[in-house]
Amino acid sequence: MEVVFKIHRFDPSKDVSPYYKQYKITIDKGTTVLEALLYIKERLDNSLAIRYSCRMGICGSCGMRINGIPMLACKTQVSMLKSNIILIEPLSNNPIIKDLVTNFSNLFAKHKMIKPYIIRKDSELDNPTREYLQKPNEFFNILQFALCIKCGLCWSACPISSDNRYLGPFVLAQAYRYISDSRDDGYNERFDIIDSPHGCWRCHFAGSCSQVCPRGVDPALAIQLLKKSITTTKLGLKKIKTAAPVAPPLTEVTRKLDVPQPPPRTVFKNQRDSTNER
């Protein structure tokens, strides 16, 4: 099948304004957009700049707008797009570095702002003894949001992201993920930033973030739940949870396994036949 790729090109060191360049290539059934772009890069035009890495949709590098919709190039099959001209543009709402590569530093800086880590006051956090208990419902409550690969598609799809200081879908989803983690105790510390003018209230539930999310994170759901949680906590309808306890030692052995014993030692320390060479 012959397809024309119309690719956004812009090199700030020599171009005044962006332009589109067309490449005609033949694709098979099952060729992904990333494979097609790599073919163009390696065979037709070495100067094309793209970000790519894992080619299986988990690293989050290759987000771009394909026919106007933000998608991961490695997750999109060309033949499924059902169109002969494929428009490839960089993600919107981020500054463009070159061709299809955009600058994510603003997004990662915002991710840092919401304190995306477990906050606890006990000394157990840094001197681990045994795991914290986590019940299945507590687990499934945040699992979906923990699958975020931070590819930035949601930020590109969000109609409000022209506001540079808006935290954005995936950052807020991460905020919800950590706030509702049963092991976390940092609700009050994150409250300031989430409940700010550029925090969760800036979301108007356009839902595009959830539509384009390649991992089923559903950021829109997280943000609405965040709003609900803040509202109900503020109204005193919901108590702030206490952090999960450490698991007690395993006293009852539930699993009886047929475990082999390691063979007896055949060398003893005093017979060490070589030393640590360096």
Next chain:
Amino acid sequence: MRESTLWIIELVTLIIMIITLPIHLINFSSLIIGPGYATAMSYEEVIARAKNLPYVISSILLLGAIIYHSMYRVRFMVSELPLSKKFERLISLMCLIVGIIAFLYSFYMTIVAILV
């Protein structure tokens, strides 16, 4: 003030609007469109309505609710533009002032209408 407080106030105004806006609209549009139209907007009837206490109370509630809702959302829309922090503050303040002026003006005029 925290954003969540503003949102909770808005929730209250929204509930007020859900109750009073239909009253205002149905009452009004039947007056406009229905058989009573010819006289509904006449000076006498307008003044008579202005002196009807339940109507006045619902109108004032609706007025406050709409002003709050509109100014809250206008502030949102403006601060979505890429503005500096200072300018954003200014916009918030202006929204507050415009809202208060609009409310006080209407409130004053309502009192005046009752007294006429």
Next chain:
Amino acid sequence: MEIIKHDLVIIGSGLAGLRAAIEASRFSKGKLDVAIVTKTQALRAHSVCAEGGTAGVLRVEEGDSFELHEWDTIKGSDFLADQDAVELFVRLLPSELIQLEHWGILWSRRADGRVDQRPFGGHSFPRACYAGDYTGFAEMHTLYDTLQKYDNVKIYEEWFMTSLLIEENKFKGITAIEMKSGNMHAIKAKAGIIATGGAGRIYSFTTYSHTTTGDGQAVAYRAGIPLKDMEFIQFHPTGLVPSGVLITEGARGEGGYLLNKEGERFMKRYAPKLMELAPRDIVSRSIMTEIIEGRGFKRPDGLDYVHLDISHLGREKILERLMSIREYSIRLNGIDPIYEPIPVRPAAHYTMGGIHTDTYGATPIQGLWAAGEVACVSIHGANRLGTNSTAECLVYGTLTGRAATQYALSQSSYSNVPLDSIQMEEKRVFDEVLGKEGGENPFEIKEELRNLMDKKVGIFRTESDLKEAAKEIRNLKKRFKNIKVVDKSRVYNTNIIGVLEIENMLDLAEVIAYSALARTESRGAHYRIDYPQRDDKNWLKHTLAYYTPEGPKLDYIPVRIIKWLPVERKY
């Protein structure tokens, strides 16, 4: 040209790099000025592709023990592992796993809320902690998130390391290209940790990310640090055909079957006791034997395959524990593993070898450590057990992070970096490489190299193939001198980064071919058809490859054996 100063520079932002950065910040209580230099964005490292799990002895009450984990690892390594390193590694693991749990990772749980563990190939106890089948992803993001706690870490995203600055056997810093501006910078540091991962992209059918080109190994190799055991390349038994995407060993750990064309569980012929859960080298060889003997499914492009059947596990289990591989096979092949078997074939997956380090991850260069897949401590010996790779990243990230911090804090002042070598490096990259105006397309050389490695330095190796491969690589290197770099712009020039990567790949391919040619025995992942037996008398030793302009110079050091003498390896 700018010289930046940091106490500790960590090259690579994968699991080991991030873990080292956290440990350095934690150990120095936020005092140490740490830089992470990474050629991708910080979250895009190949570690996210790890799927199966991370092993660790958590349930002593149920019959697991450190000794048993050690034995499994050593036996899995075909007795090439350094046993003191394995001992250290196994004992440090449990606290690492619990620490990760405390930092917020969502390990899959048992019903009572404790961490669950799944069986894995070569392990005699189900000791792989897992997060569905996206374990590496979960670990990476947990560590990245936890790193945000510390303000003393600066991440240089999309900086490509081109050389190590070493003087008088002492680490001074690195030079790197900032891709965004296209300028070369030098980072001056008291201590350094290389954590750049493996080199598997030199193979064509591989589970590796596009970015895993062995830059750390190649740069260290050219700087005079020996590479250890590079001939041992692990082939993962189940790479999805035709894309090579990893289908986790967890699929077999949960109970999946490998079936040949006749629908027979052929593993009973090769590993009657452990069946599909034998170590990876054995399963890979078994699959390839089936394919070569004509019991595999044919494909026109030569990627013959066998079936991995998990349909009998039931919908619930697949959706909960094997969701990503279900997604990959639906998305890439249109096959839903709930109903149909997945086509798989062995794919290059792990580089057991790497930069030569001692038991604690220190390289022969003072002030320089290596951690993770880039290093060869030798825990994995000739064949790595599944789940031990992420485990190694965690343990050695911690160990090297701590050691480097101690060293950096003990150094009072920065020593001067060799300015002339920085200028030379700048000249080499921007005048020589960028100015190349030959006739060859570098990416075609890369393609040829990768196909060559697949064909001649694959699972089954022979002397004639390896000799031919070595000759061919020399030839490709010659052709590489005559390439053309099209993109002359400085801003985000992926063309020149690609060329530098190919240069690294060519060097490493040569080391691999030469080391494999020299090792005239079969051990673990290195299988020579002409020498099918393990030869403990002559070859119970590590290969060291030193750089010389004419090609690698090989040397050997003994294996440290402190517990078990080699015995026959049978599963």
Next chain:
Amino acid sequence: MSITETKKHAVASYPKRYNLERYMFFIQRATGIFLVSYFYIHIFIYNQRIDAALWASIKTAFGNPTMYPMSFIFVTAIMIHGANGLRLILTQLGFFIGKPKLPVYPYPPSSIGKAERVILFILISVAIILIIVALGEFLFFIR
């Protein structure tokens, strides 16, 4: 991404355009801006009612049939804005958007899933019915 799932295969097909809610967002904003301007003009004019002479001139200016389309647009805007706004209030309080769950490929988002769509369609239908009623009244009156 929408998916057609048969028994054995699930084949992804990719969206050509954004979801409905995104368009509703723009409609909500447009009607909002219109309603705010309408509202301020409205209270300003209506507050002139105490002066009998002024009121008479206002009545002739705004009470004539050329202003009916304006009134109709106002009714339409308020209905759409209200109906969609009601949905937004409900979803922001956590109704109709589902619960976090184990994502199953092709990962249909629950926040813009069935329940939310149903409530959106119900509210919009009610609004449209009311608009039609209003339109009928306007037409009746114009005739």
